[in-house]
Amino acid sequence: MNPSVGELFLPAGVFGPLQSGIVPKGTRVEVFRQIFTVFLVLGTLVGVVVVGYMVYNAYKYRDDDVPAGDARGDDAPRVGELPSGGGGGRKLFLSFGLSTIIVVSLIAWTYGTLLYVEKNPPGDGEEDVEIEVVGFRFGWEFVYPNGHTSNTLRVPEGQTIHLSVTSEDVFHTFGVPELRVKTDAIPGQTTDTWFLANETGSYEARCFELCGAGHSYMTAEVVVMEPDEYRSWYENASSSNSSALDAPPEAPNAAGAPNVRRAVA
Numbered sequence: 001m002n003p004s005v006g007e008l009f010l011p012a013g014v015f016g017p018l019q020s021g022i023v024p025k026g027t028r029v030e031v032f033r034q035i036f037t038v039f040l041v042l043g044t045l046v047g048v049v050v051v052g053y054m055v056y057n058a059y060k061y062r063d064d065d066v067p068a069g070d071a072r073g074d075d076a077p078r079v080g081e082l083p084s085g086g087g088g089g090r091k092l093f094l095s096f097g098l099s100t101i102i103v104v105s106l107i108a109w110t111y112g113t114l115l116y117v118e119k120n121p122p123g124d125g126e127e128d129v130e131i132e133v134v135g136f137r138f139g140w141e142f143v144y145p146n147g148h149t150s151n152t153l154r155v156p157e158g159q160t161i162h163l164s165v166t167s168e169d170v171f172h173t174f175g176v177p178e179l180r181v182k183t184d185a186i187p188g189q190t191t192d193t194w195f196l197a198n199e200t201g202s203y204e205a206r207c208f209e210l211c212g213a214g215h216s217y218m219t220a221e222v223v224v225m226e227p228d229e230y231r232s233w234y235e236n237a238s239s240s241n242s243s244a245l246d247a248p249p250e251a252p253n254a255a256g257a258p259n260v261r262r263a264v265a
């Protein structure tokens with residue numbers, strides 16, 4: 001469901017009680033789709049008005065033989081002369097004012113929506129999965145509550161996954177484009193984010209912060225599994241480091257290092 005036109009012009013967060021109606025609900029994927037739709041519809045609308053008005057005026061003031069005394073010829077601008085039909089800049093002021101309102105409202109609404117979605121993951125919290133993500137040059141390590149670690153992120157379908165993301169060396173950014181999740185991985189700090197995958201399958205996580213020679217190889221597989229399948233995998237996943245088992249085939253990077261963590265116990 002898309003937000004109504006009225007909802008577009010109210011910045012989220014400013015009108016607390018109305019917030020539930022302004023902010024799209026759902027998974028990140030759905031929220032991003034709704035933001036995209038709003039931008040597409042509004043952009044198309046503005047484009048049609050602007051191009052339509054331009055074409056209308058191009059036709060109205062077309063350069064052909066205008067008979068003397070024709071109204072069409074009288075208010076047409078002459079070369080070197082300011083058009084008089086602007087009402088002393090009223091039209092200009094109005095168009096600038098309208099554009100400002102539309103742009104500022106869109107920024108406020110989008111920013112508010114993204115903040116709200118980040119802070120309000122769906123799910124009751126009971127079935128939620130919490131996983132720590134550690135970025136390193138050049139790969140990712142995922143640490144599960146039972147102590148299991150892996151270079152592949154396995155998660156159940158349809159459940160909210162909470163990620164605590166950090167780095168052990170330089171700045172990285174963890175992101176899975178298809179699931180619309182992305183957050184900084186900063187040494188000495190933890191950033192929290194979440195995602196929810198509605199379809200089983202394989203996705204790619206990668207680094208979005210240029211971090212060195214192996215940056216473009218800094219990927220990890222994200223496997224979304226059926227909840228039952230995930231549960232049995234998780235129960236059998238030992239607390240020992242299984243990076244070597246789960247690691248993707250070695251992808252030598254520009255620095256000549258494999259795409260797995262240096263010390264695999």
Ligand SMILES: [Cu+2]
Binds near residue numbers: 135
């Ligand atoms: Cu990186």
